[in-house]
Amino acid sequence: MLEVRHLKVSYGLTQVLHDVSFDVPDGKIVAMLGGNGSGKTTLLNTLTGLVKPAGGSVMFENAECAGLSAYDLVRRGIVQVPQGRDVWPSMSVEDNLFLGAVTRHDRAEIRKDQANVLELFPKLMPKLRRAAGSLSGGEQQMVAIGRALMARPRYLLMDEPSAGLAPAIVSDMVDTILALNERGLTILLVEQNIGVAAAVAEHAHVLQNGEIAFSGPAAGLLDDPAVLRSYLGR
């Protein structure tokens, strides 16, 4: 269980997150929705150790994790799939995947995990030695997810995986997220695409101006007037 309590984050004098509290239960998919500038990426970066919180607590499996380095959090099983894919473009797909396991030293297991990733994303198999930057947006997203899986996460924190993808590819991405969850991964999905969130998540939160404005079941999210009002401004 990932328990976030009263989390505050500031960039200098500007407070970006105000008293954010929510849970991500084991084995579930939880969505965090919000518009541009609502603080979604800051929240994710704080949970993965890239940004230090100004206050609050992040408990992961009953241990305090707020302020730990990204390295420590990856080793504990919390891994981020960054926004905009952010693959290493000059490196081959294979090297991108191997680098996902940079905190690990079990070579045989790393190779087995690479085989698992290629089983999940067979399209990558013939492109293993291609530069990751030369792949399509959808394939780069596969590399980004596969790279994160190579770290053997238990919690996967995905930052807008559907952004910039064609509708058909978004549908594949939804299937991928569900497949990952079926394999036992707990997922915190940060999204702008409310349709994707409604399709995969059991529970959703809406972040607005650094505060959680709505929390509830993801089913029926699109019909909830409170969500539409706070998220879409209707």
Added chain:
Amino acid sequence: MALLGRRNVFLLLAAIACVVPAFANPYHLFVANLVLIYALLAIGLNILVGYAGQLAFANAAMFGIGAYTTGLLQVHFSFPFWLAFPCGALVATVIGLALALPALRLSGLYLALSTLAFAQFTQWVFLHWEKITFGAGGFKTPRISFDPLPISKPVGLYYLSLVIVIAFVIFAQNVIASRIGRAFVAVRDSEPAAASLGVDLLRYKALAFGISGFYAGTAGGLYSQMLNFVSPEGYDLFQMVLQKAMIVIGGIGSIAGSLLGAGTVILLLEALREVKGAQEVVFGGLLVLFVIFLRGGIVSVLRRYVAGWDEPLRNPQREAEPDAPPIAATVEKPAQ
């Protein structure tokens, strides 16, 4: 293996290098040794700038620190060269590691400026701490002896440089092909993505600065012994430009390119030594031409037209050869 691939070409060059003292006059031997010393500098700088993406301008200072430490330990404390030399490399390595600390917070232009300020400070110390460094006039270093081997000092030093270059090239190739090399490129291409996957930025930046300092310090020790003289002007801003030019002309992000760049620049400068003013004009013109028309350097042309010039982390454009199946195909599928 491709006949004209980089491995065969460099094996041939190494074989030729082994017999150079047999037919070279003292001047040619001096130039050959200079190429070897600059090869070390270019490889170290390329690891830092080309692979790890740290735009640092302190390599000339590291070169100077290696030379000064080696020379001063011999002069002030009567250290034998064989002890002073590794000490020089070690001091440059430690200072290189310390330079990684500002690199954690700075990047791009700001990192360039801070390392340039460090280089200028080092120059100031070389020039003004006269009691220790002998100031602008520099100082002579004791000549190394290769007794009981029946070889002269220039020949012995040349072979010492050659052995070190071969060892350091092999070391650099292995580092780049390992997870360390991948982490360097990850830091260069996207620090946030690297950090989000647990790449320890301080560790890998420090490693890149440390390796670069070690190579430059080693080169400095050899250089001080080759000239038997150390003075501040050998380690100034022009020295830095020279080293940067070598990796631009040879190929940024390439060990082979570092060797080619060092050889090309030194041989060109020496060939033009007799023509007054030509060195600066040709050197500057060549640099501009490469920056505008051939950013990948000499090695990018070789990669495009000659098989076997791909290097680790630089071969993703090529499709997997049919006889080299992807790793996953060789691994037993795990049970679901």
